[in-house]
Amino acid sequence: MNTPLTKKVSVATVWLDGCSGCHMSLLDMDERLVELAASIAIVYGPLVDTKVFPQEVDLTLVEGSVSSEEDLTKIKLIRQHTRVLVAMGDCAVTGNVPSLRNPIGPEKLLKHIYLPHAPEEIVPRLLPRVLPVHQVVKVDAFLPGCPPSADVLYYAITELLAGRVPDLQDKTRFGK
Amino acid sequence: MSQRIIIDPITRIEGHAKITLQLNAAGKVEDAHFHVTQVRGFEKFCEGRPFTEMPSLMARICGICPVSHLIASSKACDALLAVQIPSTAVKLRRIMNLAQIMQSHALSFFYLSVPDLLLGMDANPAQRNIFGVLAQHPEMARDGIRLRSIGQQMIELLGGKRIHPAWVVPGGVSEPLAAETRDQMLVMLPEAREITLRALAWLKGALGRYREEIASFANFPSLFLALVNERNELEHYDGFWRLISSNGRCVADHLDPHQYQNYIEEKTENWTYLKSPFYKPLGEKEGMYRVGPLARLLVSERCGTPAADREREEFLSTYGEAWTSSFFYHYARLIEILYAGERMEQLLREPDILSPRVRSHAEPNQLEGIGVAEAPRGSLIHHYTIDEHGLIQSANLIIATGHNNLAMNRGVLQVAQHFIKDEHISDGMLNRLEAVIRAFDPCLSCSTHALGEMPLHVQVLDVAGEVVDERIR
Numbered sequence: 223m224n225t226p227l228t229k230k231v232s233v234a235t236v237w238l239d240g241c242s243g244c245h246m247s248l249l250d251m252d253e254r255l256v257e258l259a260a261s262i263a264i265v266y267g268p269l270v271d272t273k274v275f276p277q278e279v280d281l282t283l284v285e286g287s288v289s290s291e292e293d294l295t296k297i298k299l300i301r302q303h304t305r306v307l308v309a310m311g312d313c314a315v316t317g318n319v320p321s322l323r324n325p326i327g328p329e330k331l332l333k334h335i336y337l338p339h340a341p342e343e344i345v346p347r348l349l350p351r352v353l354p355v356h357q358v359v360k361v362d363a364f365l366p367g368c369p370p371s372a373d374v375l376y377y378a379i380t381e382l383l384a385g386r387v388p389d390l391q392d393k394t395r396f397g398k
Numbered sequence: 399m400s401q402r403i404i405i406d407p408i409t410r411i412e413g414h415a416k417i418t419l420q421l422n423a424a425g426k427v428e429d430a431h432f433h434v435t436q437v438r439g440f441e442k443f444c445e446g447r448p449f450t451e452m453p454s455l456m457a458r459i460c461g462i463c464p465v466s467h468l469i470a471s472s473k474a475c476d477a478l479l480a481v482q483i484p485s486t487a488v489k490l491r492r493i494m495n496l497a498q499i500m501q502s503h504a505l506s507f508f509y510l511s512v513p514d515l516l517l518g519m520d521a522n523p524a525q526r527n528i529f530g531v532l533a534q535h536p537e538m539a540r541d542g543i544r545l546r547s548i549g550q551q552m553i554e555l556l557g558g559k560r561i562h563p564a565w566v567v568p569g570g571v572s573e574p575l576a577a578e579t580r581d582q583m584l585v586m587l588p589e590a591r592e593i594t595l596r597a598l599a600w601l602k603g604a605l606g607r608y609r610e611e612i613a614s615f616a617n618f619p620s621l622f623l624a625l626v627n628e629r630n631e632l633e634h635y636d637g638f639w640r641l642i643s644s645n646g647r648c649v650a651d652h653l654d655p656h657q658y659q660n661y662i663e664e665k666t667e668n669w670t671y672l673k674s675p676f677y678k679p680l681g682e683k684e685g686m687y688r689v690g691p692l693a694r695l696l697v698s699e700r701c702g703t704p705a706a707d708r709e710r711e712e713f714l715s716t717y718g719e720a721w722t723s724s725f726f727y728h729y730a731r732l733i734e735i736l737y738a739g740e741r742m743e744q745l746l747r748e749p750d751i752l753s754p755r756v757r758s759h760a761e762p763n764q765l766e767g768i769g770v771a772e773a774p775r776g777s778l779i780h781h782y783t784i785d786e787h788g789l790i791q792s793a794n795l796i797i798a799t800g801h802n803n804l805a806m807n808r809g810v811l812q813v814a815q816h817f818i819k820d821e822h823i824s825d826g827m828l829n830r831l832e833a834v835i836r837a838f839d840p841c842l843s844c845s846t847h848a849l850g851e852m853p854l855h856v857q858v859l860d861v862a863g864e865v866v867d868e869r870i871r
C-alpha cells in the first residue's frame with residue numbers, strides 16, 4: 223500500500239458467537255468500502271491474515287455474543303487494546319438468537335446434540351449463560367439490528383471516525 | 399523432539415477454526431487436525447417453538463447463506479402444511495437462491511481467495527487480503543465488490559433486505575414480484591456476466607502458476623454428490639441426488655433426498671463431536687463424498703444454460719483428468735455464477751413470474767417435514783417434527799459444509815505433507831494449509847449450528863495411500 227498503515231485509523235472487526243451476518247452487512251457497504259479504505263486500515267478480523275490482536279486499535283466492531291470461555295478471554299483482551307469498542311448487531315447488544323440456549327444450559331444442550339457425555343478436553347467450555355458484550359466489558363457504542371444495515375454501519379463508522387457518538391434513534395431497531 | 403504447530407485462527411474463511419500439525423522428530427508432518435471452535439445449538443433451542451418461526455430463526459444460523467436456510471426450512475414447513483405451493487412462488491424462491499449463489503461465490507472467490515491467487519500464496523501477509531488487492535489491482539477488487547453487490551441487491555429487491563429477508567415463508571413467498579422490480583433486476587445481469595467472464599479469463603491464465611497446488615489441494619479420489627434435474631442438469635431447488643465416482647462413473651442415480659436417512663450416515667463417535675457424513679451403502683471408507691460447486695458441475699451432465707455450458711466443456715476438456723483436485727472449486731464457482739445469472743434471466747422472463755398467486759395457506763396437516771435444497775456449498779437438509787399444535791418436537795439439520803468434512807481433513811494433511819519437508823516452515827506454507835480449506839469454502843457458521851470444537855480423527859497415509867498411522871483425540 224502507498225501510505226503506511228499507521229497513518230490511518232486502525233479498525234478491527236471481531237466475530238464472537240454470531241452468524242457472520244453483521245460482517246456481511248459491513249461488506250454490503252460495497253463501493254463505500256473503497257472510499258473507507260483510504261482513511262482506515264483493517265488491522266485484524268476474519269478478512270485479514272493477522273493472527274494476534276494488535277497492541278493498539280482505534281476502533282473495534284464486535285459481532286456476536288459472549289458464549290464460551292474463549293470468547294470471554296478474547297473480548298477482555300480486545301477491550302484492553304481498543305480505544306473505542308462497538309457492539310455491532312443484536313447478538314452483541316442483547317444476546318439475541320445465541321441466548322435462546324440460556325434456559326437450557328450448556329450440559330443439556332451438548333448432551334442432546336451429540337453424546338451421552340459432554341466434551342471436556344479441547345472444546346472451549348461454554349459459559350453457563352450467553353452474555354451480551356456490555357455485561358463483560360465496557361461498550362462505547364451500540365448498533366442494534368439483525369443485522370444493522372450497511373447504511374447504518376456506514377453512518378455509524380463515519381460518525382465515530384469524526385469523533386462523535388452516532389445517534390441511531392430513527393435509523394435502526396432491534397431485529398430489523 | 400516432536401513439535402506441534404498451531405494456526406490460530408485460520409483467517410479468510412467463514413468461521414472459527416484452527417489447524418494443528420504434529421511433526422515427528424525428523425520434522426516430517428505426522429498428523430494434521432482441522433478444528434472448528436464454536437458452539438451454537440439450533441437443533442435444541444428451536445424445540446417447543448412454533449414451526450412458523452423456523453425459516454426466520456434458522457436463517458440466523460448463517461449470514462452468508464441465510465437464503466438457503468430460509469428455503470430448506472420453508473420447504474420443510476411446506477411439507478408440514480402438506481400443500482403444493484404456487485408455481486410462481488417456486489420460481490421466485492429459485493431466483494433468490496441463485497442470487498445468493500452469486501453473492502456467496504463472489505465472496506469466496508474475490509474477498510477470500512483472490513488475495514492468494516493474485517498476490518500469491520507467499521505474498522506479504524499484511525497485504526494478502528481484499529484491501530491489498532484493492533491497492534495493487536483495484537480493477538479486480540472493484541469487480542469482486544460489484545459482483546457480490548449485484549447478488550445482494552437482487553436478494554434485497556425480492557425480499558426487502560439483503561441479509562435475513564423474511565420473504566420466504568411456509569407456503570411460498572410473502573409478496574409477489576412487481577414489474578419494475580423485475581426490470582431493475584434484469585438490468586443488472588449483463589454486468590454480472592461481464593465481470594464473471596473477465597474473472598474466468600483471468601483464472602484460466604493464472605492456473606499455470608498453481609500446478610503444485612492443483613496437484614496437492616485435496617487431490618484424491620472420492621465420490622461427488624449433488625442434486626440434478628430430470629435432464630441431469632444443474633439443479634438447486636428440487637430434483638434428485640446423483641452420486642458419481644472420481645472417474646465420472648455414476649454410482650447411484652435418482653436418489654430421493656427426502657429419504658436421506660437411507661443414504662447418508664453421520665458417524666458420531668466419542669472422540670469427535672463432528673458428525674462426519676458418508677454414503678451409507680458403501681460404508682465409511684469407500685463412502686467419502688464431496689459436495690458444492692465442483693461436485694455439482696461434475697455430477698450433472700450439463701449446466702443447462704449456453705455460456706455456462708461452454709465454460710464447463712472447456713474446463714472438462716482441459717482438466718478432465720485432474721478434476722479430483724479441490725483447487726478446481728474456484729473454477730467451478732465462477733462457472734456457477736455465470737449459470738446463476740443466465741438462469742435468473744430465464745426465470746425473470748417467464749410469463750407467470752409477476753403472478754399475484756405466490757402463497758398457499760393451510761394449517762399443518764403432517765407432523766413431519768423435510769426440506770432439501772442446494773446451498774452455495776452443497777446439499778442442505780432441514781428435517782422437523784411437530785406436535786398437533788404446530789410446536790417443534792425435534793429438528794435435524796445436515797449442513798453442506800459438514801458433507802465435505804472427511805475430504806477437508808484429508809486435504810489439510812495432503813497439503814501439509816506435500817509442502818512441509820522439515821521444521822523450517824514459512825508463512826507461505828502455512829498459508830497454503832489455510833488455502834486448501836478456503837478452496838472448499840466451508841461455512842463454519844453453518845456447520846457449527848451445533849458443534850463444539852471438534853477433535854478429529856486423522857489418518858496418516860504413506861505415498862501408496864496406505865494407512866501408516868491413525869490418530870484419535
Ligand code: SF4
Binds near residue numbers: 312370
Ligand atoms: S445480530 Fe443478526 S445478523 Fe448479526 S450476528 Fe446476530 S443473528 Fe447474525
